[in-house]
Amino acid sequence: MVNGEQVALFYVPESEDKIFAIGNWDPIGKANVLSRGLIAHLQGVWVVASPLYKQHFVLSSGACLEEDICVPHWQVKLDGDDVYIAGH
Amino acid sequence: MTSNTPLSANKPHLVVVGNGMVGHHFVEQVIAQGGHEIFHITVFGEEPHLAYDRVHLSEYFTGKGAADLAMTDGTLYDDNGVRYFTNSLVTEIDRKTKQLCLKSGESLSYDKLVLATGSYPFVPPIPGHKRDNTFVYRTLEDLDAIRDCAKTVTRGTVVGGGLLGLEAANALKNLGLETSVVEFAPRLMPVQLDEKGGSVLKGMIEGLDVKVYTDTATKDIVDGETSFHRMNFADGTHLETDLILFSAGIRPQDALAKQSGLDMGERGGITINNYCQTSDEDIYSIGECALWNNRIYGLVAPGYTMAKAAAGHLLGDVSVSFTGADMSTKLKLLGCDVGSVGDAHAQTQGCKVFVYQDEISQSYRKMVVSEDGKKLLGAVLVGDNSYYDTLLQYYLNAIDLPEQAQSLILPAMDGAPAALGVDALPATASICSCHNVSKQDISDAVCNGALSVGDVKGVTKAGTGCGGCAALLKKVVDNELLALGVEVSTDICEHFSYTRQDLYNMVKIEEIKSFGSLLEKHGKGHGCEICKPAVGSILASVWNDYVLKKEHISLQDTNDRFLANMQKDGTYSVVPRIPGGEITPERLIVLGEVAKEYNLYTKVTGGQRIDLFGATLAQLPEIWAKLIAAGFETGQAYGKSLRTVKSCVGSTWCRYGVNDSMKMAIDLENRYKGLRSPHKIKFAVSGCTRECAEAQSKDIGVIATEGGWNLYVCGNGGMKPRHGDLFATDLDDETLIKYIDRVLMFYTKTADRLQRTSVWMDGLEGGLAYLKDVVINDKLGLCEELENRMAHVVDTFQCEWKTTLEDPEALKTFRQFVNYDGADTNVVFVEERNQVRPATDFEKQQLIAKVG
Incomplete structure (x- = not known):
């Protein structure tokens, strides 16, 4: 929860960025569930598959691969055990 | 209705005469191909309405209005600069000067002309046919007039027992009239049906209180004694009726073509070539007024093809042509299924015929096959059209008939050959019903x-x-x-160039215990939501580890990861196992108390257990702690694994039970409850042949007999129902379990990801006989291994929720937020029938408005 907004945080140790933050709200399924999706690596891009209807959202940009829709994304930094999320 | 678009002088002028379904489709096609940029387009329609769906005209009587049937409200025309005029009859074409005259006296010039004038109903020239209260059935205005008349009278008669006549009879019946049908030919639907088929249909229709007179010629129509009309028949009898509706076929509306001297057929119709050009290359003709190869096509689909061909040709694309159309039809008339395919009358030289007739359930089916018995030439169906799609596929694609070809029209019995595979599904078959996507749409996309x-x-x-x-x-x-x-990749995804079966074998043979090591050895990249759960399931099938173990947790799909089923609003449902549906009152009370405490929506499932909805992520461990303390176990409703074993009470209580189905169901459920499989598995056990547990619709079905148990396999309910195949009969308890062990493990070993047993069986080369060979005769020498694998799964069962509750690390994941204790404000419930349910978007807004 950041400034009253639900942020889905993904820790992906295999990736270059290690950590990603996008909105938790699934605009297609209309529920706060993206944090509970499976992480996938498709054609070199890290994405999360929505647990409701399986659309993919790019972790670094929030863009949806199947529909012309986008969820918010945040700048995020890992410093030791602490996570920093930039405000919008 | 008239558009405001002015006529532009610098584009050539395309005029479309006729705004029925086909004329409208033509305009659509032209617009879709950009033709409105090239031509200035003008459309004339004789009727007061723009094009409407005449195929569903009868629905005008069952609640649909003109607007519902309309194919356009003019927007499409206005938006694309198409001028349109309804109530406008074109009376003359001067081909020399390329001028059209309208009934109103106006005239205009054209560069290209399309005649889509359709047809008119044929009214036999019986003396008296122009009396009051006589009608035809073609336009919305006709229907208005029929409806008005029907309000004041009691008896209606349709002249003509063809397809449209019966449709009209249905309409009269729906208007509350005592309805009769008079057909000149010796049978109903003489074009589509043979004599026997016609007579079965007649019987069915008479059963619906519609009087049918076949082989009956009307001599004249005069004043009636008890009704408005009297129809005198040629044989001296008569029929009294108040309303007469003529539906004795259609004739091409070709007066305009005749006047202008275009080539015509001997019995009417405007002669066209494969691009729908008439004898004047600047004039096209499409739809029911057009005559191709000396034939009129009175169905909408061929008309659409003509529209497409003409539009293409006009704009320089000759890839689409009209070269005839299949006139096979399937319809429901007065609630009776009627189907006709190809050479329904068996007129092909040397053809042979199969006939099936059932006088009890009133159905009739005929197949016409080639002399050598290899190809289907035609078919007639009355009473049950479920056979139509398969027959049509055999006919249209000239597929070789199976050895026992007659099975295609026989009622389904054990051992019948399976239906055709997907390549045989008709193009119109709906694949995705949510988005109404047909096989054709998919084919086009590909x-x-x-x-x-x-x-x-x-x-x-x-x-x-x-x-x-x-x-x-x-x-x-x-x-x-x-x-x-295109070579079809059977790869599971971009990370593994293998099938699920390959991966299963690798995991087993190379003793691979984690996704990471499998990926390292045989895959590439980092995995995705396809391969991760698939491998997770394989690992669980083979090694049966705790699914939330650290190295497995990220593989699990949402439901498996949180051991519950996610619902649309992101909350979960909780389903404890209730083996065989047997539950003590004490435990039932526990469920009720937990549901009450957490305010969960409660429902009995189809699998005889109880589903509690509306639990948040954070509530799941608390709820399960209470359930486990009361002796419940996880129901694995979230997993691709055994769901339930449905059962009847069996011989312990039931007067008819011949064996203890209850005990068997509980034993089976407890034995297989931990098995992770390619897809979910459902069982049922019935205590006698009455089959109250519906075992034949389950993956594994067991039915008690005097001699033991009959085992059915690979049945399915759901979206594509399949009756289970009888696998073995009169088994003792031990053999029954042995066979189930082997069947399930063989399925787990060889099926594709997310493939139910029914689909697996349909795709299994050699089918049921092969499976019997493997499982009963041990053809592959696998049985011992299959049994050992199952024994391992049974021995290592653990209740995943119990393990989770004992693991503080695993419990950490059951949090909605890492930095905040509040709840998800989007989860809002409202009350309905004394329980909660998720609020709709609208309700949420209302609630927010109230709070605000």
Whole structure:
């Protein structure tokens, strides 16, 4: 929860960025569930598959691969055990 | 209705005469191909309405209004600069000066002309046919007049027992009239049906209180004694009726063509070539007024093809032509199924015929096959059209008939050959019902470059609604790709160039215990939501580890990861195991108390257990702690694993039970409850042949007999029902379990990802006989291994919720927020029938407005 907004945080140790933050709200399924999706690596891009209807959202940009829709994304930094999320 | 678009002088002028379904479709096609940029387009329609759906005209009587039937409200025309005039009859064409005259006296010039004037109903010239209260059945105005008349009278008669006549009879009946049908030919639907088929249909229709007179010629119509009309028949009898509706066939509306001297058929119709050009190359003709190869096509689909061909040709694309059409039809008339395919009358030289007739349930089916018995030439169906699609496929594609060809019209019995595969599904078959995507749509998408299931989903939206069609969608896409000659990848995803079966064997033979090591050895990249759960399931099938173990947790799909079923609002449902549906009152009370405490919506499931909905992520461990303390176990409703074993009470209580189905159901459920499989598995056990547990619709079905148990396998309910195949009879308890062990493990070993047993069986080469060979005769020498694997799964069962509750690390994941204790404000419930349910978007707004 950041400034009253639900942020889905993904820790992906295999990736270059290690950590990603996008909105938790699934605009297609209309529920706060993206944090509970499976992480996938498709054609070199890290994405999360929505647990409701399986659309993919790019972790670094929030863009949806199947529909012309986008969820918010945040700048995020890992410093030791602490996570920093930039405000919008 | 008239548009405001002015006529532009610098473009050539395309005029379309006729605004029925086909004329409208033509304009649509021209616009779709950009023709409105090239031509100035003007449309004339004789009727007061723009084009409407005449195929469903009868629905005008069952609640649909003109607006519902309309194919356009003019927007399409206005937006694309198409001028249109309704109530406008074109009376003359001067081909020399390229001028049209209208009834109103106006005239205008054209560069290209399309005649889509359709047809008119044929009214036999019986003396008296122009009396009051006589009608035809073609336009909305006709229907208005019929409806007005029907309000004041009691008896109605349709002259003509063809397809449209029976449709009209249905309409009269729906208007509350005592209805009769008078047909000149010796049988109903003489074009589509043979004599026997016609007589069965007659019997069925008479059963619906419609009087049918066949082989009856009307001599004249005069004043009636008890009704408005009296119809005198040639044989001296008569019929009194108040309303007469003529539906004795259609004739091409070709007066305009005749006047202008275009080539015509001997019995009417405007002669056209394959591009629908008439004898004047600047004039096209399409639809029911056009005569191709001396034939009129009175159905809408051929008319649409003509529209497409003409539009293409006009704009310089000659890839689409009209070269005739299949006139096979399937319809429901007065609630009776009627189907006719190809040479229904067996007129082909040397053809042979199969006939099946059932006088009890009133059905009749005939197949006409070639002299050598190899090809289907035609068919007649009355009473049950479920056979139609398969027969039509055999006919249209000239598929070789199976050895026992007659089975195609016989009622389904054990051992009948399976229906055709996906390549035989008709193009119109609906694959995704959520987005109404047909096989044809998918085929088009593939042809246009969508070369994977993902691409097809993106283009057509198929499979993005409920997702229930995913497996079928993949088969259709693969099939289309194959048809295009594209090599179909059976790779599970981009990370593994292997099938699920390959991966299973690798995991087992190389003793691979984690996704990471499998990926390292045989895969590439980092995995995705396809391969991760698939491998997770394989690892669980083979090694049966705790699914939330650290190295496995990220593989699990949402439901498996949180051991509960996610619902649409992101909350979960909780389903404890209730083996065989047997539950003590004490435990039932516990469920009730937990549901009450957490305010959970409670429902009994189809699998005889109890589902508690509306639990938040954080509530799940608390709820399960209470359930486990009361002796419950996880129901694994979230997993691709055994769901339930449904059962009747069996011989312990039931007067008819011949064996203890209850005990068997509980034993089976407890034995197989931990098994992770390619897809979910359902069982049922019935205590006698009455089959109250519906075992034949389950993956594994067991039915008690005097001699033990009959075992059925690979049945399915759900979206594509399949009766289980009888696998073995009169088994003792031990053999029954042995066979089930082997069947299930063989399925787990060889099936594709997310493939139910029914689909697996349909795709299994050698089918039931092969499976019997493997399981009963140990053809592959696998049985011992299969049993050992199952024994391992049974021995290592653990209740995943119990393990989770004992693992503080695993419990950490059951949090909605890492930095905040509040709840998800989007989860809002409202009350309905004394329980909660998720609020709709509208209700949420209302609630927010109230609070605000």
